Amino acid sequence: MSGNQIVFIVLAAIACIGAAGVVVFGDNPVRSALFLVLNFFVLGFLYFTLGAQLLGISQILVYAGAIMVLFLFVIMMLQQQSAFLRSTESDGRGPIAWLLGATMFMTVGAAVLAPLGGVTGSPILDTFGTPQSIGKVLFTGYAWPFLISSVLLLVGIVGSILLAKRKF
Amino acid sequence: MNVQAIVEGWAAGGAGPLGIPGPLVLAVTKVMLVVGAVLTLVPGLIWWERRLLSWMQDRIGPNRTGTITFGTKIAFRFFEIPLPKFLHNRKIRTFGLLQPIADGVKLFFKEDITPATIDRKVYFIAPALALFPAFALGGTLPWGASHVPFSEIAGGLYHILTPIADVEIGILYVLAISSLGAYGVILAGWASNNKYSLMGGLRASAQVISYELGMGVSLACVALAVGSLKMTEMVRAQEQPLWGGLPAVQNWFLFTPFGFVAAVIFLICIIAETNRAPFDLPEAENELIAGYHTEYSSMKFAVFFMGEYAAMFVLSGVFATVFLGGPNLMPVNWAYLADAYPAARGAFEGMAWVNYWLGPLAFLAKCAAGITFFIWLRATLPRLRYDQLMTLGWKVLLPAAVANFIVVGLWIVATEVYGPLGGWAAMLGAFAVLGVLYMNFAAATKASVLATGRRGVTMVDPSPRRSVKMVDPNKA
Numbered sequence: 107m108s109g110n111q112i113v114f115i116v117l118a119a120i121a122c123i124g125a126a127g128v129v130v131f132g133d134n135p136v137r138s139a140l141f142l143v144l145n146f147f148v149l150g151f152l153y154f155t156l157g158a159q160l161l162g163i164s165q166i167l168v169y170a171g172a173i174m175v176l177f178l179f180v181i182m183m184l185q186q187q188s189a190f191l192r193s194t195e196s197d198g199r200g201p202i203a204w205l206l207g208a209t210m211f212m213t214v215g216a217a218v219l220a221p222l223g224g225v226t227g228s229p230i231l232d233t234f235g236t237p238q239s240i241g242k243v244l245f246t247g248y249a250w251p252f253l254i255s256s257v258l259l260l261v262g263i264v265g266s267i268l269l270a271k272r273k274f
Numbered sequence: 275m276n277v278q279a280i281v282e283g284w285a286a287g288g289a290g291p292l293g294i295p296g297p298l299v300l301a302v303t304k305v306m307l308v309v310g311a312v313l314t315l316v317p318g319l320i321w322w323e324r325r326l327l328s329w330m331q332d333r334i335g336p337n338r339t340g341t342i343t344f345g346t347k348i349a350f351r352f353f354e355i356p357l358p359k360f361l362h363n364r365k366i367r368t369f370g371l372l373q374p375i376a377d378g379v380k381l382f383f384k385e386d387i388t389p390a391t392i393d394r395k396v397y398f399i400a401p402a403l404a405l406f407p408a409f410a411l412g413g414t415l416p417w418g419a420s421h422v423p424f425s426e427i428a429g430g431l432y433h434i435l436t437p438i439a440d441v442e443i444g445i446l447y448v449l450a451i452s453s454l455g456a457y458g459v460i461l462a463g464w465a466s467n468n469k470y471s472l473m474g475g476l477r478a479s480a481q482v483i484s485y486e487l488g489m490g491v492s493l494a495c496v497a498l499a500v501g502s503l504k505m506t507e508m509v510r511a512q513e514q515p516l517w518g519g520l521p522a523v524q525n526w527f528l529f530t531p532f533g534f535v536a537a538v539i540f541l542i543c544i545i546a547e548t549n550r551a552p553f554d555l556p557e558a559e560n561e562l563i564a565g566y567h568t569e570y571s572s573m574k575f576a577v578f579f580m581g582e583y584a585a586m587f588v589l590s591g592v593f594a595t596v597f598l599g600g601p602n603l604m605p606v607n608w609a610y611l612a613d614a615y616p617a618a619r620g621a622f623e624g625m626a627w628v629n630y631w632l633g634p635l636a637f638l639a640k641c642a643a644g645i646t647f648f649i650w651l652r653a654t655l656p657r658l659r660y661d662q663l664m665t666l667g668w669k670v671l672l673p674a675a676v677a678n679f680i681v682v683g684l685w686i687v688a689t690e691v692y693g694p695l696g697g698w699a700a701m702l703g704a705f706a707v708l709g710v711l712y713m714n715f716a717a718a719t720k721a722s723v724l725a726t727g728r729r730g731v732t733m734v735d736p737s738p739r740r741s742v743k744m745v746d747p748n749k750a
Contacts, residue, residue, distance in 0.1 A: 163446045171453030179479045236442045237503055
C-alpha cells in the first residue's frame with residue numbers, strides 16, 4: 107500500500123464518519139451540523155490530495171466556513187423556540203429505508219470501488235488546480251457558463267434583498 | 275556549523291539528526307518556529323496589553339511580579355543559608371513580566387467547574403476549536419525574505435524556513451482558516467446551555483459572517499494588484515519602486531491609495547474577527563456577563579484567552595505581510611541605492627544585508643505595532659451597539675471594499691491601455707467620483723434622518739399587519 111493510498115483512506119474514513127454522523131448518531135441538529143462541517147472540511151483535504159488547491163480551499167472557505175456558520179446560526183435560533191425534528195416513533199418505513207440504502211450503497215460501491223483498485227498515480231500537471239490555470243479556463247473556454255452563473259448569482263442576491271425588504 | 279548548509283541538506287532529502295528523514299525534520303522545524311514564537315510571545319503580549327492599558331488610563335498596572343529583594347541570608351525554620359556577597363540587599367526587577375505566568379498558574383489551580391446540563395462533548399471541544407485556527411493561520415506567513423539581496427532567484431536560509439507552506443492560495447488560506455475561528459465561540463455559547471452564552475455565540479456568528487466579506491474583498495484588491503494569491507509574491511510586489519516611479523522607496527501597499535483604503539477596511543475587519551474592543555460584543559460583560567465563556571472556568575477559559583491573543587498576533591502578521599512590506603525593516607530599496615550611488619555602495623550593500631538578516635525581527639516589530647494599535651483602540655473606543663456593528667459591516671465596509679475593488683480593476687485596465695500615467699489618472703479620477711457620490715449620499719441620508727427625526731434602525735416592524743393575531747382555541 108502506497109503512502110498516497112494511506113492518506114486517501116484516512117481522509118476518506120474521516121469524511122465517511124462525518125457523513126454518517128449527520129444522520130446516524132443521535133437526533134441533535136447542532137451535532138449533525140457539526141458532523142457536516144467535519145465532512146466538508148475533510149472533503150477540502152481530499153481535493154488537496156488530488157492537486158486541486160483552489161477547489162479545496164474554496165470548499166473550506168465557502169462551505170465549512172461561511173455556509174455552515176449560517177446553518178448553525180439558524181439551528182440555534184430555532185432550537186431555542188421549540189424542540190423540532192423530534193420523531194422517535196417507528197413505523198413500517200424503517201426496513202424499506204434500510205433496503206433502499208443498502209442497494210444504493212452497493213450500486214455506488216460497485217461503480218466506484220472496483221476501478222479504484224487499479225489507480226496508482228494521477229498524471230496531472232503541476233499547474234493543475236492553481237488559481238492561474240482555473241482563471242484562464244474560466245475566462246476562455248468556459249466564459250459563457252461563467253457569465254451565466256454570475257448573472258444567476260446576481261439574480262439570487264436581488265431576490266434575497268427583495269424578500270428581506272418586503273413588508274408582510 | 276553552517277545553519278544554511280544543514281537546512282539545505284534536509285530540504286534536499288538528506289538524513290536529519292538521529293537518522294530521521296531530513297524533510298520531516300525540516301517540516302517540524304518550520305512549524306515549531308511559528309507555533310513556538312506565538313506561544314512564547316503571547317504571555318509577553320498579555321503583559322504589554324495590561325501595562326499599556328494602565329498607562330493610557332493613568333494607572334500603573336502589574337509592575338512587580340517577580341521582583342526579588344535579597345537580604346543577607348535565606349532563613350528556614352531551623353537553619354539558614356547565607357547568600358553570596360554580591361546578592362546582599364540587591365533587588366532583581368522584571369517589571370512585572372512574570373505576571374502572565376503567575377496568572378497562568380493561578381488559572382491552572384483554580385477549581386474547574388463543569389455545569390451539569392451542558393452538551394459535554396461539544397463543551398470540551400469548543401476551546402480547542404477556538405485555539406486551532408489561531409495557530410494554523412501562521413501557515414502561510416513569510417517571516418523572512420524569500421530572496422537574498424542582489425539576487426533575482428528565490429533562495430537563502432529564510433526561503434527554506436519560511437513560510438511553512440508557500441502555496442498558490444496563500445491569501446485564501448488565511449481567509450478560510452480565520453472563518454473557522456468562529457466555531458469555537460459559537461459552540462462554546464451553544465454547549466454551555468446558558469442564555470447569555472448563547473446570545474454571545476449567536477452574536478459571534480453574525481459578526482463573523484458580516485465582517486468576512488469586507489475582509490475578503492479588501493484582500494482581493496491587493497491580490498488583483500499583485501496578480502497572485504501567494505504571500506511571498508505579495509511581499510515581492512511591495513519591494514518594487516513606489517508608485518511605479520520612485521525606485522529608492524519600496525511600494526508598501528499602505529502607501530498606495532487603493533492599498534490604504536484596503537488596509538483600513540482590513541484592519542477594522544480583523545478587529546471584528548478577533549472579537550476585540552470595540553467589537554467585543556460576543557463577550558460584552560455588561561450585557562452578557564461574559565458572553566460565550568461565562569460557563570468556562572480555569573484552564574478552559576485560559577485556552578479561549580490564549581486563542582484570542584494568538585489570533586491577534588497572527589492576524590497582525592497578515593496585515594504586516596500584505597500591507598506593511600512583510601519582513602522589510604524600512605521601505606527603502608537598498609539594492610537600487612547601491613547601484614545608483616557607487617560612492618556609498620559599501621554602506622548600502624551592508625544595509626541590504628542587515629535588512630535581510632534582521633527580517634524576522636522587523637516582522638515581529640510590525641506585529642507588535644499592530645497589537646499596540648489593537649490595545650490603543652480598546653482604550654479609546656467604547657463598544658458598538660449590535661445594530662451599529664451590523665450597519666458598519668454591511669453598509670459601510672462592504673460597499674467601500676467593493677468600490678475600492680472596482681477602482682483597482684479600472685487602474686489595471688487603464689494602465690494596460692493608456693500606460694502608467696493613464697492608470698493613475700483613472701484611479702484618482704475614480705476615487706474623486708466615488709468621493710463626490712458618497713458625500714451626496716451621506717448628505718441625503720443626513721437630511722432624511724433630520725426630516726424624520728429618527729436615528730438608527732428599526733429592528734422590529736411595528737406595523738399592525740405583522741403583529742400576531744391571538745385566537746382563542748376554545749371558540750375557534
